[in-house]
Amino acid sequence: MPDRLDRHPKMNTSFLGILGVVLITATAAAIFGVRWQAQEYQVQLQRELGLRGAQALAQTFNKAISREWDSLRAVASRTAYAEPAEMQDFANAVVRAGGQIAWVGFASPDGVIIAGSRGERMGEDVSQRNWFRAGFSGETVGTAYTKNEGTNEEISLINLSMPVKDSFGNTQAVAVYSVRISWVADYMAEAAQELELSALIRDRKGQTLVDTRPEAGSDLPARVEGLILAGRPDADRTRLHRSDAGHLYAVLPNFTLNSMPGFGWTLIVDVREDSFGAAFPQFVKNVNMILAAVGISVLAATLVLFHYLTRPFQRLIRAATALADGQMVYPREEQSTRESMLLSAVLARLQTQIQSLRAKP
Incomplete structure (x- = not known):
């Protein structure tokens, strides 16, 4: 009989093995699920x-x-009846107000520059320029272009232009802002x-x-x-x-x-x-640590419960083995569970019957 018993694991060993496999599998699945959900959330974020x-x-x-457009509209509105000298003052003032505007100009209806910031391009014929032709009839945005400002450095600009109209709707000039792309x-x-x-x-x-x-x-x-x-x-x-x-x-x-x-x-x-995912690895790590802690806690609690439930049966098994070997033992009355109470009661009856049989001549 001992040889046959040695071929089978103890209940503790079997339980611990199964419990370990279940907990490891469950923890791994939970960690994988959390990691997958975190990655999905990261993509959604x-x-x-x-x-x-x-x-x-x-x-x-x-x-x-829009601030530059509002400025251009205000300048066009206030210069509808202005002389070139007054237009020149507006052009200079706008350029001095900030570095976003490289040049401000006004062209006459026939396409000649009549005012320009810092006095630049005065008298130049711009009648064939897109900003003048499109800006003569309405607000327009040109295409970005590159210009050399007299140095080796080139700057990229874009023109915003619109007509300067009088109260009768007649175009008196075309105003243009050259905005720095930089x-x-x-x-x-x-x-x-x-x-x-x-x-x-x-x-x-x-x-x-x-x-x-x-x-x-x-x-x-x-x-x-x-x-x-x-x-x-x-x-x-x-x-x-x-x-x-x-x-x-x-x-x-x-x-x-x-x-x-x-x-x-x-x-x-x-x-x-x-740019934003630096916190995610730490977040996943923290979640994994929490899951591991929960798994260890569950394992510890399960072991305590298992020990509490199986300890009475282990004592009763030892008592039953001793009775079978002819020893005179008195099984302890177990009360942890109904099953242990029934088993201890049965062993007590067997012990009583064995004593009675031994007492007979």
């Missing part, structure tokens, strides 16, 4: 940040550029940095006007380029794409306000996974 970030940057840009870039870079995003702006010709990415000038994924092309010229909703490298790109075409002339520009926001 990244998409939400991309969408909200694109909208926030668009509003920031619109707020800044100002737009610096303004957007500051806003993007505060939001921990990167931003690009493409014009209607596909030129990159602003690129605040650390790797500025590098190519965008082909899928994003496709979204940019698909977004022109009249789309108005944000498109999202997540690259294999963990970048979330939000493409927002025609993001300028309807109260301004159409720029035809596209805003691309790049949300990097590492």
Whole structure:
């Protein structure tokens, strides 16, 4: 009999083995599930940040550029009946007000510059310039271009122009603001940095006007380029794409306000996974530690309960074995569970019967 018993594990060993497998499996499944859910949440958060970030940057840009439009409209309104000298004063004042405007000019109806900031380009014929021809009849935004200001450094500009009309609606002149693209870039870079995003702006010709990415000038994924092309010229909703490298790109075409002339520009926001995900590894680590602590606590509590439930049976088994070996023992009355009470009562009856049999001659 002992040989046969040795082939079978003890109840404690079997229970601990099964319990260990169950707990390890359950803990691993819980950790995997939490990690998967955290990754899914991270992707959803990244998409939400991309969408909200694109909208926030668009509003920031619109707020800044609308101020320049309001300024241009105010200047055009106040110079409807002004002499060239007064126009000159306005042109100089606007340029001195900030570094965002490189040059302000007024052209006569026949296309000759009659006033310009710092006296530049006076008398120049601009009748064939796009800003003059388009601005003669209404507000317009030109295409970005590069200009040399007399130094080796070239600057990129974009022209905002509109007619200067009298009270009868007749065009008396065309006013133009040459806005520095560098100002737009610096303004957007500051806003993007505060939001921990990167931003690009493409014009209607596909030129990159602003690129605040650390790797500025590098190519965008082909899928994003496709979204940019698909977004022109009249789309108005944000498109999202997540690259294999963990970048979330939000493409927002025609993001300028309807109260301004159409720029035809596209805003691309790049949300990097590492820009906001630094807390996620620590979060997952903390959750894993909590799950491990819970697993250990459950294991300890189960062992205590198992010991409490099985200890009476172990004592009764030893008593039964002793009775079978002919020893005179008195089984303890167990009361931890109904089963242990029944078993101890049965052993007590057996012990009594054995004593009675032994007492007979």
